Amino acid sequence: MNRTTQAVRSRWNWTRNWQLHVMMIPAVILIFVFAYLPMGGIVMAFQDFKPWLGIGGSPWVGWDNFDKLFGQQDSVQVLWNTVVISVMKIVAGLIAPFVFALLLNEVRKMAFKRFVQTLVYLPHFLSWVILGGILIDMLSVDGGIVNRLLTGALGIRPIFFLGDGNWFRATVVVSHVWKEFGFGTIVFLATLAGINPSLYEAAVVDGANRWKQTLHITVPAMMPITIVLATLALGGILNAGFDQIFNLYNSMVYEKGDIVDTFVYRTALIQGNMGFGTAVGLFKSFIGMFLIVASYRMAYVWGNYRIF
Amino acid sequence: MFYKSTGYRVFSAFNTAILLLLSIACVLPMIHILAVAFSGKAAANANLVNFWPVDFTTEAFRKTFDNRNFVRSLGISVYRTVLGTAIFLGLLLITSYPLSKEPHAFKGRTLYIWYFVITMLFSGGLVPSYILIVKLGLNNTIWALVLPGAVDVFSLILMLNFFRNIPKELEEASLIDGASHFVTLLRVYLPLSLPAIATLSLFTMVGHWNSWFDGMIYNTNGKNFPLATLLQTIIVQQDFSKITMNPKDLADISNRTVKAAQIFIGALPILLVYPFLQKYFVKGVILGAVKE
């Protein structure tokens, strides 16, 4: 009996595996054409790229472009700023929608739930160009609504949100979370929708209250997707949000607010130095690759979970 | 039931209040933009508008719709979004299904997955991508906007993780019944993954709707710009130092009210689609229907 099952199973694998490979074909081809073919352009990182000479004809400069990145006086500071802002964003950007999804999950009135959901994802659609302007108004030291509330309610001195390095970082992280948490909730809501209700029924039979149910059923069920999201976010750790910083920063917060991308923008992109841009991109890719592989291994070894 | 306990009621009240406050915080900028869109030009430019229109007028909206390019671009955006999302969904399903299998059930899975993951991290950049599109003859076609991003690895990874939550027994039963993998995907996996599919479709639709850069570089003239590209050109501040100064032009360019109207109209279609997808996020309906 057991042996027949075994035999049947292996025949399955044998006869049906080809179907799985066939299903992969379209994506494999598209990725090859649109992702792998252009990767040849990575060689630009080692060139002084001139558009009229093309990738084939531009002069080779070895590691010059990388030297430029690390040779600048304050590039260490810029890298550090990027990592600090990025890590804070990743952490806060995961916790906020996670918690919000849990809270929303407790709402029993469907209409209210939908109402809230629709409203919180609105900021996602506003570009930083727009939001930058609005934020600068709202956070203004004299007359900005936030400072008016703070001085009125707490009686403290107005805070120079965009003019003080530490406050600037906080402002960047909070405004990022505010913009994206609603939209980020959607993935978690889909996960919540997928939890088998019979698990809760069983818990109720065991006498677990709502808090215990959340702790022992809901949260564990959301963990895998959270880890996946965190891992994928790590791949972009050196992307601290160019659009946002660029529209908010100013000379007063260069020291703590200047990130790799704004730095590259000022150094190279206005001059059209594609080679330097590619070199920075490649550097970012390797850091991201390292972090992703590391977290993939950790999740597999410690959690026995395959992230992808 | 738990929700009748006093503790839970207190929590519920607090919860409602917090959610309400957060919702309001999220919607204020949009209201501000709407108020600007309906305001008189002078008041808007002098930054006198908060959350209610000053000198109410619908001129900005009229101006926007008078612009023929705007209406045509709207059409192109809808086309691109529908086509792009359809292709994306098809590829997503047939690709993430095999990848959700364990490595021993699908030989070569690990190889495939890294083949995809690497492309998330490394990219050739703009120049070679452009050369590729031109060499393939795709510039000035809708395919240049739809095909390069058709396989989205991020979505792929999320989807395969969702697929894994579906009980293996259902799959095995289907296969033993003699169904092919393809049929199993359609009959068993698809109906059970609607929340995930709705989520990822929404992401893709938003992505297509908002993406502007590709529309800009792969089209040789403004006639074929999707809406997002057109809006980008309007919303973004002109670099004053590069245009030859003429106060009349500047007054026109800096017309905040028209910008605001266009931002609002640009976001509107997505705002309208969302409620229809929302029902898939309602807790437990789907899996609850399956008897195990």
Add this chain to the structure above:
Amino acid sequence: MKRKALWMSAASALTLAMLVSGCSGGGGNNGNDGQSSGPSGGTAAASSGASAAGDELPQTDGKFSPEATLTTVRAVGDDVKFKNGETIEDNVFTRWAKERLGIDIKYLWTTPSTNDAFKTKLTLSMSANEPLPDILEVSGADAHALIDSGKFQDAGALFDKYASDSYKKAMDEVPSAWMPYVRDGKRMAIPGIDYIMQHDDVMWIRQDWLDKLNLKAPTTIAELEQVMDAFVNRDPDGNGKKDTYGMISTLKENYNAWIGTGEIFGAFGAVPQIWEKDDNGDVVYGSVRPEIKTALGKLKEWIDKGYLHKEVALQDEMKASELFTSGKAGIAFGPTWLYDWPLQDVVKNVPGSVVKPYPLPAGPDGKIGQASEGTHNLVMLINKDMKHPEIYFKYINYLYDHYNDPEAGGEFEYGFAKGYDYDIIGDKPVFGADIPGGYIDPAKYFLGIPPRTPSIFIKTLADINEGKEPVTPYEKKLAQASTKQQMAAASIVVSQHQFTLDNLYTGAQTETMKDKWQNLKKMEITAFTKILYGNAGLDSFDDFVKNWYAAGGEKITQEVRDWYASVGGQ
């Protein structure tokens, strides 16, 4: 095993990728071939053009016949408006070019004018070895790299050969405009000369505030301080709150922006962020001159006293001007057009407000100074493969001869096209909002910047302001279309023009600039803001100067001086 397979596939992918880029590389090589054969080809074309006029395209009745094609590319900004369903490819101007000149204008591609779209598209298009247009208008700064590509011909020679007398006369007013584009004695780009003095600043003041507080317009920095103090502390808007500022300004990145601060520095003897002469006559970078220190100290004082908005280092021109237009600030330094836009909005927002221009105030030693915007922003490049450059000159000459300063009764007496920039109602010309269907400026469709005689605009305005009767169509049109404020400001600008400092360095980025300039700029801005906001003492300016020179400034200064000497600067 798996890992090996992975690498195998990655390797093969890379090989293939190389093949693809090899294709484009091949294209690039072809370009190279073209380039190496370029000089001889170029000379051949030039000499044949010079020797045999018969090579030029046939013309009948002053137009090309058969029609000649002229290809170009452009950014179409938001400022380009259309009516009657026209497009950039087909409009009143392109039809005119075809009918009057026999020139068929073809756009290879167009882009928006934002986000560096034009530059990006140009880079990509060149990388993919797509054909370049016959004529290409780019910013002066971007031109240098393109000139070095060797894809363009000696435009100066063509100018000498084909340009009409009126065009040459206009260009002769600003001979230095060619300077940045000279390579081996050849002028490789034609500067798109623009009106001079149109960016020179005056001091705009809320006259009603002055009158209300019984003050006179300031003529010195000391008087300016008194006026600002009154604007801040004596409640000029009469709302009982201390919520007004003396002056708007922007200290974000560019100190010489169109809401300026440069003139405050200038009053102390140095203008920041441009290359100028020091007291010994040597070229130096303005921001590191000792006079700047004094001015910074003054500005800090003003921020502390609330004369300037506390966030002046966060504000760009738009944000700053909002303070003025909403009636919260009383003084702005800006060009003659600043009243027309945006300052005029204050009249709508605050009934009874009056804004008037005044001369720039002088510093403690009687000094006045501000930065000039130069003679041009844009240049025209001419493709080396363009066989008949006379097509372009035919067009531009015609406009210089007839449109720039039109003759009475001529084709362009009232404007370019009836129903666009003017109309005739009854037998009277009407302009602006009176045109049925709205005003549209067809000059926006021109190939590059419209023809402009540098001296004509501001000078004419000033003359009219001083009572000269408008006679020519150009003068009449200006008199009718300009605001009183702008004319008054034009007179002031003309009278103070000797205080405008040209940026003495207009060349391409020097070798050291390429690597160090952005860093030096960041250093400068950071040091200045620290001083302005009291995060560092005024004496830290001396350290900044020392560091600036050490971090590449020294070398750059030398390079700039060498360049200046090489182009014949004294």
